[in-house]
Amino acid sequence: MEGRRRKRVAVLSLGTETDVWNAARITAAWGARRDVESVEVIGWDLTHDACSLLPGASVVHDLPLAGLRTRAGRHPLAAAIALRGAIDGIIEGRWFDTVLNLTYGGLAGHLAPLFALDPHAVVGPFVDETGQWRASHPAFEYLATWGLDPALNVFSLQDVWSAGAHVRTDEGGHFTADPVADTLVEHGCGDGAPPIIVAPTTDAEHWLGFGWEGLVSTLGHAGGRPVMLVAPHGEDALVERIADRTGADVARWPLRHRAALIRRCGAVLTSDFSTSVFAARAGVKQLLLRREGTIPLASLPGPHILSMSGEARPLHLDAVLTFAMWHLLQRQTPEPTLQNSGSGLAIHEIGYDNSGCLAATPVASRQPPTHAETLRAWRRIWRDAWVNLPPRPADVEQVLRHGSSNRLNRARVDRGRVGEALRAAARASEAAA
Amino acid sequence: MIPVWVQRVPAIWIAVIQGVDPRMPAGAVSISVNEAHHVVGGGPLPLEVARAWIQGADVELPSDASPELQAIAHRLRTMLPELCRPFEPKVGADFGLPRTGAAMAACPGIPSLAQLSEAVMDTHPDGVPRLSYEARLLRALTGL
Numbered sequence: 001m002e003g004r005r006r007k008r009v010a011v012l013s014l015g016t017e018t019d020v021w022n023a024a025r026i027t028a029a030w031g032a033r034r035d036v037e038s039v040e041v042i043g044w045d046l047t048h049d050a051c052s053l054l055p056g057a058s059v060v061h062d063l064p065l066a067g068l069r070t071r072a073g074r075h076p077l078a079a080a081i082a083l084r085g086a087i088d089g090i091i092e093g094r095w096f097d098t099v100l101n102l103t104y105g106g107l108a109g110h111l112a113p114l115f116a117l118d119p120h121a122v123v124g125p126f127v128d129e130t131g132q133w134r135a136s137h138p139a140f141e142y143l144a145t146w147g148l149d150p151a152l153n154v155f156s157l158q159d160v161w162s163a164g165a166h167v168r169t170d171e172g173g174h175f176t177a178d179p180v181a182d183t184l185v186e187h188g189c190g191d192g193a194p195p196i197i198v199a200p201t202t203d204a205e206h207w208l209g210f211g212w213e214g215l216v217s218t219l220g221h222a223g224g225r226p227v228m229l230v231a232p233h234g235e236d237a238l239v240e241r242i243a244d245r246t247g248a249d250v251a252r253w254p255l256r257h258r259a260a261l262i263r264r265c266g267a268v269l270t271s272d273f274s275t276s277v278f279a280a281r282a283g284v285k286q287l288l289l290r291r292e293g294t295i296p297l298a299s300l301p302g303p304h305i306l307s308m309s310g311e312a313r314p315l316h317l318d319a320v321l322t323f324a325m326w327h328l329l330q331r332q333t334p335e336p337t338l339q340n341s342g343s344g345l346a347i348h349e350i351g352y353d354n355s356g357c358l359a360a361t362p363v364a365s366r367q368p369p370t371h372a373e374t375l376r377a378w379r380r381i382w383r384d385a386w387v388n389l390p391p392r393p394a395d396v397e398q399v400l401r402h403g404s405s406n407r408l409n410r411a412r413v414d415r416g417r418v419g420e421a422l423r424a425a426a427r428a429s430e431a432a433a
Numbered sequence: 434m435i436p437v438w439v440q441r442v443p444a445i446w447i448a449v450i451q452g453v454d455p456r457m458p459a460g461a462v463s464i465s466v467n468e469a470h471h472v473v474g475g476g477p478l479p480l481e482v483a484r485a486w487i488q489g490a491d492v493e494l495p496s497d498a499s500p501e502l503q504a505i506a507h508r509l510r511t512m513l514p515e516l517c518r519p520f521e522p523k524v525g526a527d528f529g530l531p532r533t534g535a536a537m538a539a540c541p542g543i544p545s546l547a548q549l550s551e552a553v554m555d556t557h558p559d560g561v562p563r564l565s566y567e568a569r570l571l572r573a574l575t576g577l
Contacts, residue, residue, distance in 0.1 A: 065577070069577050072577055075543065076543070076544070076546045076549055076571065076574065077530065077533055077534065077537055079546075079577075080530055080546075080549075080567070080570050080571055080574060081530060083573065083574060084530060084570055105576055106572065106573065106575065106576035107575075107577065108573075108576075110569045110572045113569070114566065114569055114570070127564070127569075127572075128564075130562075131562075131564055
């Protein structure tokens with residue numbers, strides 16, 4: 001990059017911790033670019049620790065969420081001046097060459113251009129000077145039109161954001177290793193077998209067919225490894241209760257060390273989506289227990305996950321144990337259990353499909369096999385459209401003839417320019433026939 | 434604590450005798466007729482008047498003011514933008530958001546963020562208002 005100034009890049013992530021971790025792929029990829037001098041994450045002060053884990057990020061700036069809210073409640077001008085002061089403090093007289101806005105919402109959409117040297121050079125959704133929403137990439141148009149509709153959307157939101165930020169959707173985005181934390185974890189865990197991490201939620205107690213205590217006790221016994229509990233947000237009381245009744249250890253590590261702990265343990269069982277995203281960024285295997293019979297594609301946490309849910313009936317302890325042993329501990333499982341689609345289980349392996357997008361492949365489910373192929377075809381069609389390629393004939397045929405739901409396919413075809421391309425392809429196909 | 438300069442300055446009040454007119458709005462900056470004559474005749478502008486003007490206060494006077502008082506108020510109002518220019522860097526540095534401050538001063542009571550952001554939009558020849566820096570900040574805050 002001799003002779004060219006390297007870029008100062010801002011990543012605006014003004015959401016929850018989960019949103020921050022979803023940005024990991026993007027910060028990792030941009031941080032590795034040779035023309036980038038620094039990737040600086042701008043988040044809320046409440047998510048500072050989460051932002052600090054992002055790979056590729058060299059600086060974390062905080063905006064004071066609680067402080068702004070307090071000031072806005074007292075006087076609007078006080079909040080505006082505090083926000084301006086915070087922005088000036090981040091910019092320090094040198095505006096960012098590129099601003100990646102990874103937050104959908106009016107606040108980030110209005111703020112993103114203020115950080116940019118060229119207000120039109122924002123990557124991500126933003127509000128232009130006339131007050132209109134702009135999408136810097138067709139993926140963000142897709143996000144606005146389809147991404148929030150769980151029935152029509154065919155991508156994980158992580159993939160849409162990555163594609164829009166010009167990052168490979170199968171970029172790992174794993175948390176950076178922290179030698180200090182790794183050393184602490186080594187000492188903390190001792191010489192024995194690393195524990196299996198369990199992160200329970202109170203909500204799951206209402207739809208699981210068993211108590212967490214039973215699972216923790218049985219898993220530790222059957223797996224031959226201790227169980228260590230990790231409390232998701234707001235679940236400290238539940239975790240304390242389980243620990244009291246089962247004698248399991250509770251990991252009270254700071255977030256930075258918790259990533260190292262999870263990485264060392266290598267196996268997580270949880271019903272908490274945020275923990276699942278976190279563990280995915282730590283790059284470990286997970287068994288994710290979910291309530292619904294079907295998986296909303298928008299909320300796929302990451303690869304190497306086995307997702308398990310009951311179809312209109314609670315999950316059974318034996319079934320969860322079986323799949324935990326199979327997926328987390330690599331123990332053999334009788335074939336009939338995996339193929340037992342009549343058992344009321346919906347089991348999916350979440351990983352990357354051949355187009356590099358996160359996908360949930362049924363291991364045992366009532367869904368017909370064509371469903372997964374149709375989703376794959378839709379993904380290819382959209383991704384081709386994002387780079388102005390026409391849809392491939394085989395994909396058009398798949399989605400028009402073999403769609404699992406004609407109603408959904410019609411809805412997908414009827415909207416937007418991809419729909420026009422599809423109809424044109426269908427007409428050409430008919431004419432040729 | 435809200436900084437003192439956030440508080441609205443309601444008016445630059447011209448009175449025959451400075452500080453004794455009971456109709457003067459609370460918090461207004463007072464300037465006597467003689468002093469106003471002195472200013473429009475080339476004399477120095479009092480700092481508190483300059484600050485009030487930059488922060489959006491208008492020149493006001495009693496409804497039953499004499500023609501002489503009305504004339505001097507009109508002249509002062511016309512000249513203040515130019516007279517205040519040398520003071521802008523100092524007052525602006527303290528204030529940071531001068532247009533928002535002016536909009537605050539023009540509104541009775543405390544306006545909402547939405548009202549303020551509308552008031553600080555940039556005008557454009559095509560008739561479509563544009564988001565100024567301050568309008569972006571204020572609109573962003575509505576999303577908190």
